[in-house]
Amino acid sequence: xxTEDLVSLLSTGAEAVDLRLPSRRWFLALAGGALIAFLLTxxxxxxxxxxxxxxxKPMFWVRESFCAVLGILGFxxxxxxARPGLRLGLAPVGIAVAVIAMWVLAVxxxxxxxxxxxxxxxxxxxxxxxxxxxALVAAPLFAALLVVMRSLAPTRLRWAGAASGFAAGSIGAxxxxxxxxxxxxxFIGIWYLIGMLIPTAIGAWLGPSLLRW
Amino acid sequence: MQLxxxxxxxxxxxSLAGDAAAYRVFLDELTTHLxxxxxxxxxxxxxxxxxxxxxxxxxxxxxxxxxxxKQPLTPWVQAIARYKLVDLLRRRSRRDVLTDPxxxxxxxxxxxxxxxxxAQYDVAKLLRGLPDRQRLPILYVKIEGASVTDxxxxxxxxxxxxxxxxxxxxxxxxxxxxSIE
Numbered sequence: 001x002x003t004e005d006l007v008s009l010l011s012t013g014a015e016a017v018d019l020r021l022p023s024r025r026w027f028l029a030l031a032g033g034a035l036i037a038f039l040l041t042x043x044x045x046x047x048x049x050x051x052x053x054x055x056x057k058p059m060f061w062v063r064e065s066f067c068a069v070l071g072i073l074g075f076x077x078x079x080x081x082a083r084p085g086l087r088l089g090l091a092p093v094g095i096a097v098a099v100i101a102m103w104v105l106a107v108x109x110x111x112x113x114x115x116x117x118x119x120x121x122x123x124x125x126x127x128x129x130x131x132x133x134x135a136l137v138a139a140p141l142f143a144a145l146l147v148v149m150r151s152l153a154p155t156r157l158r159w160a161g162a163a164s165g166f167a168a169g170s171i172g173a174x175x176x177x178x179x180x181x182x183x184x185x186x187f188i189g190i191w192y193l194i195g196m197l198i199p200t201a202i203g204a205w206l207g208p209s210l211l212r213w
Numbered sequence: 214m215q216l217x218x219x220x221x222x223x224x225x226x227x228s229l230a231g232d233a234a235a236y237r238v239f240l241d242e243l244t245t246h247l248x249x250x251x252x253x254x255x256x257x258x259x260x261x262x263x264x265x266x267x268x269x270x271x272x273x274x275x276x277x278x279x280x281x282x283k284q285p286l287t288p289w290v291q292a293i294a295r296y297k298l299v300d301l302l303r304r305r306s307r308r309d310v311l312t313d314p315x316x317x318x319x320x321x322x323x324x325x326x327x328x329x330x331x332a333q334y335d336v337a338k339l340l341r342g343l344p345d346r347q348r349l350p351i352l353y354v355k356i357e358g359a360s361v362t363d364x365x366x367x368x369x370x371x372x373x374x375x376x377x378x379x380x381x382x383x384x385x386x387x388x389x390x391x392s393i394e
Contacts (some may be wrong), residue, residue, distance in 0.1 A: 001336035003248075003329050006267050007240040009336075010274045010383075013354045013361070015376075016231030021278045083279050084296070085288035153276040155296035212300070213272075 025148045026079060033141030033168065037175040040137050045179040059183040062105070066188060067174035069098050070196065074167030078145060081160040082152035088159070095166075099193065106186040124182040127191050133179075134195025138165075138172025142199045146210060154211050161207020162200050169196030214287075217246075217322045222286040229277065240270060247294060249326035253319065254298055261301065263332040264390075269297050271387040291321045304391075339389050340382075347382030350375045 001009075041047070054060045077091040110118050124130075145164040154160035173192050182188070221239060228236035247269055251262045272293055280289050340348060345368075353364040354375065365372045 001267075001332065001340075003244055003263060003267055003270070003332065004241075006270055006336055007237065007244060009351070009355045010270060011228075011233050011237035011240055012356070012358050013379075014228065014231070014233040014236045017229045017278050019229060019278065019280075019282055083281055083284065083289070084276070084292035085290075086281075086284060153272075153279040153293065155292045213276075 022079070022082065022148075022152055025151060026075075029144035029148045030075070030141070030171070033144040034171060034175060036140035037137045037172050038178070040140070041175050041179050045133065045137075045176075047178050048181050050181065051178060054181075054183065057183060059185070062185070063177055063183060063188050063192075064174065066098060066102055067170055067177060067192070070095060070170035071167060071174055073098070074163060074170050077163040078149065078160070078167045081154050081156060081163050082149050084153050084155050099189070102185060102189040102193075106184075106189040109185045118186075121184040122186045122190065124184060124187045124191075126180065126182060127187065130180065130182070130187075130191040131195035131198060134169065134173045134176050134192065135198035137176045138168040138195075138199050141172055142168035142203070146203070150211055150213065153213065154207075157207040157211045158204050159207070160211055161203035161205070163203070164207075165199035165201070165203030166196060169199045172196075172199075214320070214322060218285060218287045221290075221322075225277075225280065225286050226282060229280070229282070240273075243273065243290065244270065245325035245327050246322050247290075248329070249324040250294060250319070250321040251298070252326055253324075263329060264334060265297065265301055267332050267336060268301075268387065268390050269294055271383060271390065272297055275384050275387055287320075287322050294321050300391075334390065334393055336386065336390075339386055342389070343382050343385055346370065346374065347378045347385060350378035351382045354379055 048054070073091045073094045077088055080086045080088060080091070110121060113121055142165055145168055146161070149160055149164055173196055176195075182191075221242060224235050224239035224242070228239050244266065248262065248266050251265055251269075252259070255261050255265065273290065276293065280286070340351060343351070349368045350364055350370070353359040353367060354361060359367070361372050361375050364370075364375045368375065370378065
């Protein structure tokens with residue numbers, strides 16, 4: 001077939017394209033993924049019995065905001081990486097600022113604490129499990145984001161995979177807070193972040209092969 | 214360059230709104246720019262130019278829902294063209310035959326080329342390999358120019374199945390072109 005015939009084929013009978021399609025798919029992926037993440041958290045891990053009580057502590061909301069801000073910034077990067085020709089913008093800078101802010105808070109907390117309390121502030125009671133449970137809760141979100149990403153047109157596949165993993169990890173972490181009893185900033189700044197970076201690393205690793213089109 | 218951007222962008226927006234005539238002009242103009250770009254990039258692989266050009270046109274078509282109406286058009290096309298070019302060269306693992314490394318400065322829209330050569334694979338032949346539920350809608354709607362309604366009657370498919378068939382068929386075609394190379 002000559003190229004001009006292909007042009008004719010493609011243009012003949014071409015209909016209007018729904019430009020809200022990407023947003024709708026992202027919404028479905030986020031809503032569906034978050035729902036499954038919630039079911040995993042509530043069913044497999046159980047909700048934190050002290051959850052209601054903890055909402056009165058400022059650090060509860062610092063932790064929620066930390067995860068939510070990272071989730072929003074991560075998803076902003078995801079949505080931009082799915083469209084050819086868009087720059088990444090300021091999302092990575094915002095993510096770095098949020099992480100550094102949490103670390104500053106962590107150092108301040110540790111500096112103010114008595115030496116014998118510091119290990120507890122860093123390790124909490126669940127340090128060993130936390131990153132893996134966050135990665136587990138994030139898995140359905142991660143898969144859903146990758147499926148939508150594949151249906152769009154990422155041109156930087158490693159970045160697109162990593163951003164999908166990070167957005168899923170952060171939103172997964174936000175859902176995981178419904179189970180997690182840890183509120184100390186050093187704990188959040190270390191173990192939560194590692195939990196978010198597990199899917200990020202997997203996304204960076206698998207992106208080039210999974211997202212090719 | 215600014216003129217090309219404005220012109221192609223307005224054609225693209227009309228196309229996305231359902232104007233098939235504007236879409237044809239858009240693809241025609243895009244073809245000349247992309248052909249010239251690919252000739253420069255694939256200096257050592259002249260036979261690949263028309264193949265990759267057709268693959269690119271299919272990619273632009275299949276991915277046109279990823280164009281944001283507020284975003285500039287030429288960088289959108291440029292990113293797709295570079296992606297597909299790098300993908301081709303990686304598939305071939307023959308990056309060494311590139312005339313020069315892919316540099317950011319080389320613009321798709323700097324030049325045009327109208328003289329087509331033949332593609333090595335035949336899209337028409339690939340089309341025949343598609344299942345009927347995709348092949349017939351493409352044949353009737355996209356090649357013969359029949360309406361979706363008439364096609365639905367002729368094939369006994371529902372109208373939405375005809376549309377889905379066209380859509381999936383063109384995606385399958387793009388997949389098959391990729392797997393040949």
